[in-house]
Amino acid sequence: MSDERPAPSEASEPDTAPSGSVPGAERAPNFVADLVDDDLRAGKHDGRVATRFPPEPNGYLHIGHAKSICLNFGIAAKSAKGTCNLRFDDTNPATEETEYVDSIRADVRWLGFDWGEREHFASDYFDRLYAIAEQLVEDGLAYVDSQSTEEIRKGRGSFYEKGKESPFRDRSVAENLALLRKMRGGELPDGSHVLRAKIDMGSADINMRDPLLYRIKHAHHHRTGDRWCIYPMYDYAHPLSDAIEGITHSICTLEFEDHRPLYDWFVANARMEHRPRQIEFARLNLTYTVLSKRRLQELVEGGHVRGWDDPRMPTLAGLRRRGYTPEALRAFCDRIGVSKKDGVVDVALLEHTLREDLNARAPRAMGVLRPLRLVIDNWPEGHVERFSIANHPEDPSYGTREVPFSRVVYIERDDFAEVPPKKWFRLQPGGEIRLRGACIVRCNEVVKDAAGAIVELRCTWDEGSRGGAAPDNRRIKGTSHWVSAEHALDAEVRLYDRLFSVENPSDEKHGKPYTDLIDPASLEVLTGCKLEPSLAAKKAGEPFQLERLGYFVVDPDGTPERPVLNRTIGLKDSYAKIAGKT
Ligand code: ATP
Ligand code: MG
Numbered sequence: 188m189s190d191e192r193p194a195p196s197e198a199s200e201p202d203t204a205p206s207g208s209v210p211g212a213e214r215a216p217n218f219v220a221d222l223v224d225d226d227l228r229a230g231k232h233d234g235r236v237a238t239r240f241p242p243e244p245n246g247y248l249h250i251g252h253a254k255s256i257c258l259n260f261g262i263a264a265k266s267a268k269g270t271c272n273l274r275f276d277d278t279n280p281a282t283e284e285t286e287y288v289d290s291i292r293a294d295v296r297w298l299g300f301d302w303g304e305r306e307h308f309a310s311d312y313f314d315r316l317y318a319i320a321e322q323l324v325e326d327g328l329a330y331v332d333s334q335s336t337e338e339i340r341k342g343r344g345s346f347y348e349k350g351k352e353s354p355f356r357d358r359s360v361a362e363n364l365a366l367l368r369k370m371r372g373g374e375l376p377d378g379s380h381v382l383r384a385k386i387d388m389g390s391a392d393i394n395m396r397d398p399l400l401y402r403i404k405h406a407h408h409h410r411t412g413d414r415w416c417i418y419p420m421y422d423y424a425h426p427l428s429d430a431i432e433g434i435t436h437s438i439c440t441l442e443f444e445d446h447r448p449l450y451d452w453f454v455a456n457a458r459m460e461h462r463p464r465q466i467e468f469a470r471l472n473l474t475y476t477v478l479s480k481r482r483l484q485e486l487v488e489g490g491h492v493r494g495w496d497d498p499r500m501p502t503l504a505g506l507r508r509r510g511y512t513p514e515a516l517r518a519f520c521d522r523i524g525v526s527k528k529d530g531v532v533d534v535a536l537l538e539h540t541l542r543e544d545l546n547a548r549a550p551r552a553m554g555v556l557r558p559l560r561l562v563i564d565n566w567p568e569g570h571v572e573r574f575s576i577a578n579h580p581e582d583p584s585y586g587t588r589e590v591p592f593s594r595v596v597y598i599e600r601d602d603f604a605e606v607p608p609k610k611w612f613r614l615q616p617g618g619e620i621r622l623r624g625a626c627i628v629r630c631n632e633v634v635k636d637a638a639g640a641i642v643e644l645r646c647t648w649d650e651g652s653r654g655g656a657a658p659d660n661r662r663i664k665g666t667s668h669w670v671s672a673e674h675a676l677d678a679e680v681r682l683y684d685r686l687f688s689v690e691n692p693s694d695e696k697h698g699k700p701y702t703d704l705i706d707p708a709s710l711e712v713l714t715g716c717k718l719e720p721s722l723a724a725k726k727a728g729e730p731f732q733l734e735r736l737g738y739f740v741v742d743p744d745g746t747p748e749r750p751v752l753n754r755t756i757g758l759k760d761s762y763a764k765i766a767g768k769t
Contacts, residue, residue, distance in 0.1 A: 192243075192421050193442040195470055195479070215524025219466055223262050223436055226464070232435040238263050239272040239434050240295070240302075241309075241425070243279070244287035244409075246480035247495040247502040248294045250516065250537075251471040257520035258468070259438055260300040272432055273302040277310045278424045280408040280415075288409075290495070294503040299513045309428045310410045316419050316427055317371065319457045320382060320400055324363045328456055329400060330356055331366040332383050339381070342388070343396050350388035350396040370403055373416045377403050382417075386452065394449045398422055426450040430459035437463045440470040441529065471523065472531040475685040476501050477692055477701060491702055492686070498742075498753050499686040499709050509683065510730050510740035510755030515544040534685065539762030545730050545738040545755065550578040550585050553623065553668040554718040554733040554752075556680055558597035560643035560672065563628060565650070566594040571671075574654065576624040588721050592625045595672040597717045599735075602667045603644060605633055612664035614644070621666040623734065627652040668734045675717035679751045681742065682711040716752075723747045730755065 223236055238259040242248065248256075263269035273295060275288055295302070323329035332339060332353045344350040358366075367382055369375055382401040390396055400423045405416045426449075429437045437450075444467045454462055472478060477486075478501055486492050486500070495502050498509035506516065519540040523532050553576075572592050579585035598614070607615040614620040619629045632645040651658030655666075688706035689697065697704060718733075725731060725741045732738050737757040745751030 193446065195440060195442045214521045217258070217525040218527065219258060219436075219438055219468055219525050220262055220265065222466060223266075226435070227266065234268060235433075235435055236263055236266040236269040237272070237433055237435045238270075238438060239274045239307075239429065239432060241274045241276045241428075242291050243276045243282075244284065244291060245279070245282040246287060246484055247290050247504050249478050249480070249483060249501045249503065250473065250476075250506065251478045251501075252294075253298060253503060253516050254471040254520050254523070254525075255438070255440070256295055256298055256300060257517055258525055260302075261520075262436070262438075270305060271300070271302060272305040272307055272434070274307040274309065274428060274432070276421070276425065276428075277308050277408070277410065278419050278421060280404060280406040280418055285409055290504060294507075297507060297513055298503065299517060307428075307432060308410060309424050310408060312424070312428055312431055313411060313415055313419070315431060316424055317417075319427060320419075320423075321364065321367065322458075323384065323400070323456060324367060324382075325360055326456070327360060327385065329382055329384050330358050330363050331370070331380050332356070332397075333366075333380050336378055339399075343393065344388075346393065350390075350393075352388045353383070353397070356385065356388075356397070367401075370401065370417050371415075373405070375403055377405055379403065384423075384452070392445070392448055394422070394446050395452070398449060422446055422449055423453060426453045426463070426465075427457055427459065429463040430454050430457070430461045433461045434463040435461075437465045439465060439467055441467045441527065442470075443467055467527070468525045469527055469529045472529075473501065473537065474531055474534045474690045475687050475692070476534060477687070479693075482693070482701065485702065489702060491705055498681070499683050507728065508740075508742065509753055510545075510728075510738060511541055512544055512548075512730060514548075515541040518544065531691070533762075535760075535762040538756055539760055541756055542738070542758070542760055545732065547582075549730040549732045549738055551576075551580065551732045551734050552578075552588075552719055552722055553590065553670055554678070554680075554716060554722065554736065554739075555597045555599050555668065555670050555675075556713055556716050556733075556736060557600040558670075558715065558717050559600045559603055559641065561596050561598050561628065561646055561669075562643055563594050563596070563646050563648050564631075565647045568594060570594065571673075572625075572653075574624050590624065590719050590721070591671045591674045592622075592669075593671045593673050596622065596669045597672055597675065598622070598667045598669050602665070603630070603641075605641070613667065614665065619649075619663055621652075621655050621657075621663045622669045623666050624655050625653075625669065626655060627657055627663055668736075670717040670719050672717070674720045676720060676723055676748070676750055678716045678718050678722075678749065679745065680713045680716045680739075680754065681751065682713065682754045684709045684711075718750065718752075722750065725750075732758075 240259045260271045263271035332355045342351045381399050383397045386395045388396050399420045401417045404418050447465050450465050496504035496508045573589035575587045577587050603614045621627050627649045628646040630644050634642045636642050686709045687704050689704050692701040692704045727741050727743050738755040739752045742751040742753045
């Protein structure tokens, strides 16, 4: 018997042009918001708008949930009398844990939404739901079935085959009530009986063939403890929880569309005062990403990632640790819009939106990932100068900072070539390069160790180039970032790439489990990286750009003296190319 929620279908055909995702368009069409507006104009629901975000606390929230959160809270916020509840849908005692409740609260708050006092648990309604069940029995609309799970499943029929009525379907109200109370009282073993709605076994709609309301489960619940040994089914608890809370618009994903008649049946027959309207929208799917809690859980439990908040995970905890900003996620949700058409959004659109946000807001700093020593022979030993460098190239309000410079600095290994290819603008033997905001240096000698590896470059600086400008206006094509060796912070830097090496890891056609499609290069750890000293003051979650390298954040694994950085995203944007293609 399908005791829980319907499984979503995972669309696998990439659709790089999700409805309305025009780059630059800030808000794509949102048919749910339009429907709510129509209802308001028509004077429905007494002019109220009440939505809810109903996570099941059995895992961490992911970016798909962010779409639902932005939609539900966003619609409520648009209306003067709008409210949005946070409701933990904790009807299943086996899987729900307090850890998840806490993480969900933290994630919704971080994303920028506040539910105030409006926090609820479906388990708070267990008494009420049970009372309604007794009432349905009294009204002749529910009965206790004593068939086995297998018999019930078979009796349900299929799309092609009608259902068969249970031999227990015509029990008297008194007998049903007595049995239900025994179920409730703990006298009956798991699986021996269920409570079913008495609707229509001949219905073309399989969901209407006497669906289950309650099953016996002698299990401990994270909030109600051992008070209950029968638990309501999702299809029963969800509409009634909505109605109890006075929800006007119950927004859910498309896999619930087929359940809408049942949703309405429960609300109507439970004689609820409020009649919420269920509206279904297409869930978010992303290329190179899996977005199902079950799969994410497998990634964590199978040790394929470091945890729910591994920066490669599409969980909000992972994205936050990676350096995603709530602003970027909200902008992304606005951009993809809300429709009824299933599709897959190109993850490059998410990355593009993130870059736009970080480019505008992240202050700049310098760090060297793969250091090469550069010694300036005509710079006095022990002499330190502090160069003033702008924190943001376009926004003077970010101010400047003083970056110390001394006789030995590090530059990026990639910024020097002993035998340069054609059109090489960076440093080479006998050539010059500008050290950003500091001065111009010339490479005079390449020092190597016994094995022939480059140890350091011996250079001289142009004493007229203080601040980085050439005194005679001669053309210096290359500019390197740098860090003074004696002032540098020694750091570990974690470079991330997309977790999966294929666009559609959930697709069966690969012929192997999606966990075999993980890209081993999705995490590269560099140690001995050198950072300018101002970065010691950065706190986790404060984004910054390392010039020419990308956007970074401090990871909680590090300390101010020995920081660990996560590269949030590189600077190169592939989205413009993709958008141009469509
Ligand atoms: P999953 O399918 O990942 O297990 P779920 O639907 O079981 O997620 P819930 O905790 O029940 O997880 O989801 C809470 C809300 O978030 C529901 O209203 C659900 O429809 C919505 N939601 C879940 N995944 C997505 C998604 N990918 N896109 C949009 N909304 C989603
Ligand atoms: Mg679900």
